[in-house]
Amino acid sequence: MIFRNVPVQANLLEAGGSLKEDMYYFSGEESSKAYQKARQFAQKVGTLGVDGQNKQWARASEDFAAASKILTEWKGLTNF
Secondary structure (H helix, E strand, C coil): CHHHHHHHHHHHHHHHCHHHHHHHHHHCCCCCHHHHHHHHHHHHHHHHHHHHHCCCHHHHHHHHHHHHHHHHHHHHHHCC
């Protein structure tokens, strides 16, 4: 069972770590809308990780959908 969660945790660590920092960099000023969206994305990915760890699959699915939507909005703000 432990090995089943490894890919999920690895992907979330990437999204929560270096991807988050990259998103902040490309978002510009901390006061910008893009930067705030990047923070929302990072928070939602963190929540997704907690829900996955707690095996709250329905909530994790909702978090994933919300994170995907936030990421799309961030891409629109940054022309990425």
